[in-house]
Amino acid sequence: MLVRIDPASKVPLFEQVAASVRRAVADGDVRPGDQLPPARTLAASLEVNVHTVLRAYALLRDEGLIELRRRRGAVVTGGAETWARLHGLVGELVTEARRAGLDPDELNALIRRRYA
Amino acid sequence: MTQVRARILLATLGIPAVAAGLAGWLRLRWADRLPDPVAVHWGAGGEPDGAASVDTITVALFCAGGALALLGATLALVALRRGAAVLRWLLGFYAWLAALPSAALVSTLWANLGAESWRAAADAGWSLVLLLGGSAVAALLGALVGPSVPARRGAGEGGDRPSIGLAPGQRATWTGGSTNRWLAASFLPAPAVLVAIDLAGAADVPLFLYLVVTVPGLAITAALSRLRAVVDSTGVSVRMGWFGLPRRHLPLADIAHADADRLGMLAMGGFGVRVNPVTGDTGYVLRGGPALVLSLRSGRRVFVTVDRPEQAAGLVNDLLHQRSTAPE
Numbered sequence: 001m002l003v004r005i006d007p008a009s010k011v012p013l014f015e016q017v018a019a020s021v022r023r024a025v026a027d028g029d030v031r032p033g034d035q036l037p038p039a040r041t042l043a044a045s046l047e048v049n050v051h052t053v054l055r056a057y058a059l060l061r062d063e064g065l066i067e068l069r070r071r072r073g074a075v076v077t078g079g080a081e082t083w084a085r086l087h088g089l090v091g092e093l094v095t096e097a098r099r100a101g102l103d104p105d106e107l108n109a110l111i112r113r114r115y116a
Numbered sequence: 117m118t119q120v121r122a123r124i125l126l127a128t129l130g131i132p133a134v135a136a137g138l139a140g141w142l143r144l145r146w147a148d149r150l151p152d153p154v155a156v157h158w159g160a161g162g163e164p165d166g167a168a169s170v171d172t173i174t175v176a177l178f179c180a181g182g183a184l185a186l187l188g189a190t191l192a193l194v195a196l197r198r199g200a201a202v203l204r205w206l207l208g209f210y211a212w213l214a215a216l217p218s219a220a221l222v223s224t225l226w227a228n229l230g231a232e233s234w235r236a237a238a239d240a241g242w243s244l245v246l247l248l249g250g251s252a253v254a255a256l257l258g259a260l261v262g263p264s265v266p267a268r269r270g271a272g273e274g275g276d277r278p279s280i281g282l283a284p285g286q287r288a289t290w291t292g293g294s295t296n297r298w299l300a301a302s303f304l305p306a307p308a309v310l311v312a313i314d315l316a317g318a319a320d321v322p323l324f325l326y327l328v329v330t331v332p333g334l335a336i337t338a339a340l341s342r343l344r345a346v347v348d349s350t351g352v353s354v355r356m357g358w359f360g361l362p363r364r365h366l367p368l369a370d371i372a373h374a375d376a377d378r379l380g381m382l383a384m385g386g387f388g389v390r391v392n393p394v395t396g397d398t399g400y401v402l403r404g405g406p407a408l409v410l411s412l413r414s415g416r417r418v419f420v421t422v423d424r425p426e427q428a429a430g431l432v433n434d435l436l437h438q439r440s441t442a443p444e
């Protein structure tokens with residue numbers, strides 16, 4: 001599982017950590033039942049405060065992606081599969097967009113218009 | 117490339133051929149001073165206890181030398197073709213092996229020199245010195261003549277190395293590993309056999325025997341069933357087993373670059389912490405399949421069997437790049 005943060009970004013660090021975990025779950029890098037690294041280890045590796053990681057884990061727990069257990073730490077839940085499905089759909093969407101000759105910005109604009 | 121190939125052939129075929137030529141010339145020169153048959157085998161006390169005709173041992177040893185030389189040359193050329201490392205001393209070893217029969221011929225004939233019959237042949241002692249010394253010279257020449265070719269893989273241009281596109285200022289860490297549940301369960305048959313013996317009434321199995329079999333089995337398989345690796349800006353850490361032992365930390369400063377590769381099931385000769393004394397490579401191996409390959413600045417490599425190693429290799433390369441471009 002790759003966790004990447006950019007301290008220069010406007011997005012809060014705990015959001016960036018959570019986003020990395022979300023992507024790892026969607027990509028199948030971590031599967032339901034897998035343990036995430038202990039918050040203290042992850043914080044040390046990323047050179048951030050341990051509370052930043054704990055906040056990210058709490059956010060992911062609220063989203064239903066992970067469970068926080070007393071002894072085993074953060075464990076990926078079964079519900080995380082939803083993300084995998086979403087990821088598959090996005091993959092199809094990108095393939096279709098490529099075939100139609102759309103570049104990423106155009107596809108992005110299309111999605112944004114839908115959301116609005 | 118042709119020059120490299122010529123030097124390999126010179127070491128693996130040329131030197132044994134020179135040795136064979138020398139042996140043949142000596143055999144002809146000594147022809148009238150040799151008994152026939154000659155002593156070819158010596159007992160533990162140094163007394164000759166076996167004989168063969170001069171022509172038989174000459175032909176047999178030349179055939180053996182020729183076959184070994186062809187084998188060595190083929191192995192070296194195949195290794196070169198496949199991009200594996202061809203090491204100088206390995207060519208020396210091939211030259212030694214192929215020159216050994218010729219050296220054996222010379223030393224055998226030398227021991228028989230001037231003897232009335234094969235039973236009067238000299239002690240094996242000095243012949244042995246001649247045999248080892250002569251073949252050692254061939255080994256040395258082979259190593260001197262032979263080229264040292266580093267492994268092609270990993271030594272290529274840096275353009276196609278894995279990368280995760282880590283931008284300057286970004287921080288990242290990768291956590292991963294692998295498990296091998298089959299390996300963890302591999303000790304279970306041992307106590308099962310004891311139970312079977314006990315139930316069949318073949319023998320009364322005492323309780324302590326179960327402990328003797330089960331406890332070390334559990335400990336060893338626990339140590340070998342799980343592997344975790346962490347990549348961050350300090351380097352790469354590898355921890356094996358449920359206890360995290362053995363563990364190793366490779367500082368980023370020691371690493372030249374990283375790749376993702378597939379490891380054959382027996383590529384490192386088994387499971388566990390494997391060290392190849394020839395290449396200096398180390399493997400933390402739980403299974404065959406995808407592995408992170410770290411090429412160290414010392415020229416050695418470290419293999420770690422982790423699932424999906426591409427990101428790990430990419431992150432190591434990007435961190436190395438970040439390090440080399442960062443202002444001190």
